[in-house]
Amino acid sequence: MVWDEPVPIGRDQARATYLAVRRTRPVSGGDVPEVAKELPGEVTLYPGHVLVSMDLDTMDETSAQVFTIARAHGLVCYDPQRDLVHNVAPLGVYEGMQLHTGDGMIVHDPDLGLVNDVLATLSPQNPFVALVNFGRHFLQVSPGYELEYKENTLIRAMVPELAEVQRAFSEYATGDRSFLARHTWAQTT
Template sequence: MVWDEPAPISRDQARAAYLEVKKTEPVTGQLPDLAKELPGLVTVYQDQVLVTMDLDAMDEMSGQVFTLARAHGVACYDPQRDLVHNVAPLGVYEGMQLHTGDGLIVTDPDLGLVRDVLATMSPQNPFVALVNFGRHFIQVSPGYELEYKEKGLIRTEVAELDEVQRAFQEYATGERGFLGRHEWTA
């Protein structure tokens, strides 16, 4: 679901908005400009647009929807993954990509999305990475093995999800405090 949201919202708020929209009837008439650009089966409600897609094409189509939502400055909620994509706040690296082991790829993810995605690691989603191609990356796998690469690959074990989320937040905002808080090995 994509819609205009004046301020960043939580997953709980986005989920509630989605469930409320699902209780209403679609509107008919001319499609808004954004709806014309979206892939998949598009259904327009009062101020929201729902995009229905085949599971086989979900990863590719979701990426297209996220990109269009970002370009139009609107929020996007993915009910399959229970994730919300807000317009802001963003990290400092333009073009930074969020990758997950279950196929999600988002360019210029908002910081809330990065935090929420980290909580979804599981055997079905075995890693999360923030990548600045050609420069550096940070990634983590279940058990919280944290890896960072700039000049060479280093790794450490982190005990808590909160610390992983903090490290990813710092990385995305250009801070490097996580490098000094842990013992790293090559």
């Protein structure tokens, strides 16, 4: 579901908005918002909100298109399947940075709140999360909180808790390399 919010919102607010809108009746007729004309999948209009339905087989590709279109229009996007909210900002410092997950999600220029929330979904169903700046460097993590960072060489560090992983990813996304000094890294072969 996509809609306008004046400031970034959290997952709880996005989920509550989505559920409240779903309890109302769709609208028909009248002016169709420009964003609804661009969105893939089956589109249902609600006052101030556009719901995009998609089949599970193409969900990852369709979701990526919806996120891109929503961002281009300055709209929030909530993914009820993954319980994740995509805000327009704040973004990291690397234009073109990509967020990849082990369950198939790819987001271009993810907002920092999304990155933080996605890290909490690490599980056997989502076995890694990576922030990638192709041709330059990346940071990824797998369950058990094994961080891997590659710029010139691949190095690994074990991190004790999710909060520290989230801190490292936030630092990486904002161009801060403090996480490199804070952990004990081993070069891999």
